[in-house]
Amino acid sequence: MTARDPILIPADAAPDLALALADHAVAALVDEAMLTPKPGLVDLRGAGAHRDLSWPLMCASACALRPAFGQMALAGLLIADDDARLRRRIGAIGRDGEAAMMAASGGVNTHRGAIWALGLLVTAAAGSTEREARTIAAHAGRLARIADPGAPSTTGHKGERACIEHGVGGARGQARAGFPHVIDHALPMLTLARARGDAEHHARVNALLAVMATLDDTCLLARGGRKALDAAQDGARRVLACGGIATPNGRRAFDVLEARLRRLHVSPGGAADLLAAALLLDRIERGE
Ligand SMILES: CC(C)(COP(=O)(O)OP(=O)(O)OC[C@H]1O[C@@H](n2cnc3c(N)ncnc32)[C@H](O[C@H]2O[C@H](COP(=O)(O)OP(=O)(O)OP(=O)(O)O)[C@@H](O)[C@H]2O)[C@@H]1O)[C@@H](O)C(=O)NCCC(=O)NCCS
Numbered sequence: 001m002t003a004r005d006p007i008l009i010p011a012d013a014a015p016d017l018a019l020a021l022a023d024h025a026v027a028a029l030v031d032e033a034m035l036t037p038k039p040g041l042v043d044l045r046g047a048g049a050h051r052d053l054s055w056p057l058m059c060a061s062a063c064a065l066r067p068a069f070g071q072m073a074l075a076g077l078l079i080a081d082d083d084a085r086l087r088r089r090i091g092a093i094g095r096d097g098e099a100a101m102m103a104a105s106g107g108v109n110t111h112r113g114a115i116w117a118l119g120l121l122v123t124a125a126a127g128s129t130e131r132e133a134r135t136i137a138a139h140a141g142r143l144a145r146i147a148d149p150g151a152p153s154t155t156g157h158k159g160e161r162a163c164i165e166h167g168v169g170g171a172r173g174q175a176r177a178g179f180p181h182v183i184d185h186a187l188p189m190l191t192l193a194r195a196r197g198d199a200e201h202h203a204r205v206n207a208l209l210a211v212m213a214t215l216d217d218t219c220l221l222a223r224g225g226r227k228a229l230d231a232a233q234d235g236a237r238r239v240l241a242c243g244g245i246a247t248p249n250g251r252r253a254f255d256v257l258e259a260r261l262r263r264l265h266v267s268p269g270g271a272a273d274l275l276a277a278a279l280l281l282d283r284i285e286r287g288e
Pocket residue numbers: 050090091092094095109110111112113114115116117118119120148151155156157158159160161169170171172174215216217218219222223269270271273274
């Protein structure tokens with residue numbers, strides 16, 4: 001099979017599992033887009049630090065990605081015995097997914113990082129009966145570490161340039177390491193915040209902050225350099241040190257963080273994608 005092979009089963013005849021995983025991925029992206037408040041990011045209040053984005057556009061982009069996620073899950077089901085072939089196949093689907101995203105968003109990069117992260121995760125989830133987040137993320141990490149012969153040697157994107165300039169791993173490093181910020185930061189924070197009685201939207205904002213506190217987010221680095229990354233990490237840590245956004249002091253610290261990011265005109269897009277990845281794994285684990 002080559003990278004351009006047609007899918008083996010028409011998407012609308014895909015097994016229920018592939019369709020369910022695609023629905024979970026879209027739902028996780030919509031949940032992330034609509035989660036409010038988020039610092040610097042698009043939410044129900046507005047476009048944050050962006051001029052060309054809005055929550056309806058983010059939701060339209062998420063829905064346009066359903067076929068790509070379904071095809072990746074299908075590939076995960078059908079090519080579970082050959083990781084190199086599977087990696088090549090999902091690379092091709094991922095690039096087609098990026099084209100679908102650009103068509104839906106009018107040429108704006110809404111979800112490139114999310115296609116990468118959630119695409120690897122739905123593929124890994126489809127390929128096994130395992131529903132534990134850590135196991136799925138570890139499998140996705142193994143796929144990410146396999147070279148894709150169909151990928152360009154360099155993308156020239158802002159994230160790639162930021163990785164080189166600042167010596168960080170970015171989206172590739174995160175995936176190759178098995179999504180540590182999802183497994184060791186976002187999901188434990190979600191569990192902790194729910195257990196202490198935070199409202200669900202507060203628990204999710206706290207999970208986003210837990211990712212932001214240490215992530216080498218190339219969206220922040222590309223627009224605002226180290227100063228922006230440090231401001232975001234430090235601000236997120238301060239909110240969490242106050243007990244999270246649900247507490248009065250945490251809310252004040254959140255407002256300070258938001259004002260800081262607004263002044264710097266930056267947005268933690270990579271952390272937003274990883275929150276969506278955590279929400280996807282949370283849905284899969286809970287069997288929703
Ligand atoms: C490997 C790829 C991810 C390609 O990576 P590359 O570095 O070439 O591309 P970028 O798009 O620049 O960066 C990757 C995106 O990943 C998100 N991200 C950033 N940091 C991290 C991190 N530490 N961990 C995880 N994810 C991270 C981030 O995505 C979000 O931000 C996007 C908006 O970014 P940008 O365009 O810079 O936007 P603005 O600041 O708004 O721009 P201006 O308005 O200023 O112009 C948004 O899309 C979010 O999703 C980074 O953008 C991968 O894409 C790849 O190789 N794909 C090929 C297909 C494939 O192999 N697929 C495998 C199966 S899925």
